Amino acid sequence: MTNSGEFIRGFTDYIILSILSKFDSYGYEMSKIIEYVSKSNIQLTEATLYIALKRLLNDEKITTYSGKNKKGMSRRYYQITPKGKKAIKEFRKDWVLIENTLSSLFGGNFEYYRES
Amino acid sequence: MTNSGEFIRGFTDYIILSILSKFDSYGYEMSKIIEYVSKSNIQLTEATLYIALKRLLNDEKITTYSGKNKKGMSRRYYQITPKGKKAIKEFRKDWVLIENTLSSLFGGNFEYYRES
DNA sequence: ACTAATATATAAACATACTATGTATAAACA
DNA sequence: TGTTTATACATAGTATGTTTATATATTAGT
Numbered sequence: 001m002t003n004s005g006e007f008i009r010g011f012t013d014y015i016i017l018s019i020l021s022k023f024d025s026y027g028y029e030m031s032k033i034i035e036y037v038s039k040s041n042i043q044l045t046e047a048t049l050y051i052a053l054k055r056l057l058n059d060e061k062i063t064t065y066s067g068k069n070k071k072g073m074s075r076r077y078y079q080i081t082p083k084g085k086k087a088i089k090e091f092r093k094d095w096v097l098i099e100n101t102l103s104s105l106f107g108g109n110f111e112y113y114r115e116s
Numbered sequence: 117m118t119n120s121g122e123f124i125r126g127f128t129d130y131i132i133l134s135i136l137s138k139f140d141s142y143g144y145e146m147s148k149i150i151e152y153v154s155k156s157n158i159q160l161t162e163a164t165l166y167i168a169l170k171r172l173l174n175d176e177k178i179t180t181y182s183g184k185n186k187k188g189m190s191r192r193y194y195q196i197t198p199k200g201k202k203a204i205k206e207f208r209k210d211w212v213l214i215e216n217t218l219s220s221l222f223g224g225n226f227e228y229y230r231e232s
Numbered sequence: 233a234c235t236a237a238t239a240t241a242t243a244a245a246c247a248t249a250c251t252a253t254g255t256a257t258a259a260a261c262a
Numbered sequence: 263t264g265t266t267t268a269t270a271c272a273t274a275g276t277a278t279g280t281t282t283a284t285a286t287a288t289t290a291g292t
Contacts, residue, residue, distance in 0.1 A: 003126070005249055006278080007214055010122035012248085018221045028270050029230070037226045038217040041210075048249055050272060055248090073258070076271070094157075095222050098123055099215060101154040105134045106204075106211050110153045114145070121280055122247080128279080144239050164280055166241055171279090189288070192240070 004042040012044065012052045013061075014095075017088040020062060020080040027053060027076065053078060061087055120158040128160065128168045129177075130211075133204040136178060136196040143169060143192065169194060177203055 001007075008015070019030050027049055034044050044052075056062045061084030067077045080088075104110045117123075124131070135146050143165055150160050172178045177200035183193050196204075220226045 001210055001213065004210075004214075006126035007210070008218070009125050009247095009249060009279085010119070011218060015218070015221050018224060022224055023230075026270080027272095032269095033226075033228050034217075034221070036228060037220050038213070041213045042217050045250060046271075047251080047273080051248080054272095073269080074271095092222055094117055094120075094123070095218070097117065097154065097157045098120075099219065101150075101158050102124070102127060102131070102211070103215065104153050105131050105150070106208060108134060108138055110149075112149050112152060114139075125248085125279060142239080143241090148238095161281065162240080163242080163282080167279080170241095189238085 001041045004038075005045065005048065008042060008044070012048060013056055014088060014091045015044070016049075016052055016056060016078075017061065017080060017084050017091075020078055020084065021088055024077045024079045026078065056084065059083070117157045120154075121161065121164065124158060124160070128164060129172055130204060130207045131160070132165075132168055132172060132194075133177065133196060133200050133207075136194055137201065137204060140193045140195045142194065172200065175199070 015034060016030060019025055019033055025033070027046070031044055031046065031049055034042060053062070053064075056078075057064060060081060062078045062080055064076055064078050067075050131150060132146060135141055135149055141149070143162075147160050147162065147165055150158060169178070169180075172194075173180060176197060178194045178196055180192055180194050183191050185191055
């Protein structure tokens, strides 16, 4: 999808936090997860991803540690913090509202009484 | 909802086109429709709205005409064009993909096989 | 008269995404 | 062994769109 980045702007941080809610992960793997889950329709460019990780670290919503995978390759792993867990929990409520509102608007199934 | 603007960024143009798919409208009314449909959770600030209208006019996705409502008040109405109808039709397919992907990610109900 | 609601619009500041680029290691293959 | 591809991390500069703040004007209610 072209311009997918413009659509998911604002959601990037929560996509990352959602993944890290399931397991610790590293940048490249997270980009592959998004590619896989979206069936290649949505793409997070590396720049966007790494800048978002920096932002989340700065906000203390995630922490990081160096590790090695089974093959001995260096990986920079990220882990969600209690503050990050709180943020994603609150966001999930917002997402329900956003999803319902946008679906109503885009689907045209809303009523609005025009008085004039 | 705080920061709702950051979430709906990128969707603004399509929110407007969706409303104009139902009836011709004017800026202030559209902002009220969004407020009403979102139950005040999502807000399009005036600046965002009028700049989006300008952008859509420039892209020839909408046209405008001056009119008066029942009370004789001047209103600047906007109308969707065939080009605008085509754009919203295509976007609706994208929305299904975006909605499914984000809901999977946020809900955590996705599977990903980690090989290493 | 005064205040709130309705209505349109722009400038400056801010936030975040994208393109392009650079670096490095490991795996696959000829 | 040399080359290519995939994996992996990171930053500078640019583009785009939102927000805050501000300006202007009309209508409705008290």
